[in-house]
Amino acid sequence: MQKTGHAFYTKPIRLKDFPNGTVSSFSTTFVFAIHSEIPSLSGYGMAFVVAPNPRLRYATASQYMGLFNITSDGNVTNHVFAIEFDTIQSPKFSDTDDNHVGIDINSLISVESSPAGYWDEKGFSSATGSILSEHYVLGWSFRVKGNAPPLELSKLPKLPRWERKRIYNIYKTWMPSVFIFLIPFLFISTLIVLVRFVVKRRRKFKEELEDWETMLGNNRMKFKDLYCTTKGFGEKDLLGYSGFGTVYRGVMPRTKKEIAVKRVSSKSHQGLKEFVSEVVSIGRMSHRNLVPLLGIAAGETSFF
Structure with a gap:
């Protein structure tokens, strides 16, 4: 749908101490999913962002991931820090591949990036690219000057399952509207082509008795x-x-x-x-x- 969604913490977080200007470190941990409803359709990823205010009103979707737009990308006055989870390779931003994590500072050209993957008993494995439809954040924690509280995975909500019934209902909703306009259009177009063909043929073989x-x-x-x-x-x-x-x-x-x-x-x-x-x-x-x-x-x- 090429849409953008934002979810910000409701209270401002101070990361700089006054009057000495000391910058505090922070830690965050979260569990999220990029979930596909229709595998043949693809979209872009999501990002964790620290911004001066909770309204990125001029940010656009798709490759700008709801952070910047074509004119604001790369502007040092953005004061935006983000960790991107990018699932489509954009040569414009020098992306390394179609499934990576990047550190963004005022721009979608990452200052550092690494392939996305996971750890198991065998070590680190690179994940395959994701084709997505919707994003879900299932759990999130944050702390300034210390480690973020761990998440109890067993208490996290389950990822919604796509059912054939839901997909069918989507088609059932918009298909009648399509046919309402499509059938008359095809009928009128066919009629126009047929009339033009008949008129042209009659002119072509018109008899002139002298x-x-x-x-x-x-x-x-x-x-x-x-x-x-x-x-x-x-x-x-x-x-x-x-x-x-x-x-x-x-x-x-x-x-x-x-x-x-x-x-x-x-x-x-x-x-x-x-x-x-x-x-x-x-x-x-x-x-x-x-x-x-x-x-x-x-x-x-x-x-x-």
Whole structure:
């Protein structure tokens, strides 16, 4: 969620004696857990902090860990001392790895750091990086000029367990809201795409019947059929250029008969009258050495 939380001791603690200015040592011990609800999601760690006041109002989340922000990080007037438990490696702050403890003074660039781990009968072992969702402080003690009181681990509260029911309830809460907006959005988007496709296709295969076409009677063909026959007037089927247009190779879908399609743009008026005369003449003639006219179509105007 990229959020920040703070928990401060309710009373101020004096660490400097007056009037001699002697600085007192302190000791602290605490038990905490970084607990993951959803393993695929990650977040940042937490820190123990000593600050002049209990309100770090301008501190931001994520890599700034609720201590500083992009402008205050590194400012000597912060007067902030912190021990960070960092579970994500940030090259910006020269982090050693994705699971370490660091000493921070007015900045998230640690003056000292060490890999996080644990002690057992075998000695010190480095822990693996944590992927987290929430932080829990289960016990804490503090003392100035002396050792912090030990914690009785048996009396500490138990770490909450994530149950499938809780995760299910989370999804159950927000999923209906998502579907309320998602389904209409998908429906409207699909409808818009479909309408645009239909309009574009109709414009593409729009028929334009001219007066001179009626002279050919039943020889008139659909422009859509010609378009499919020549595979969209592709360059691979280009045969050449004539005085009145471009000639393409085509194959009739039913008879598989090869044909030549001459295409003339309706925007070009040069030679159109002469070409119409040629089409009409060929349509009335029949000879073995003359290519027969099978039909005519007008869309952009094309003939074959």
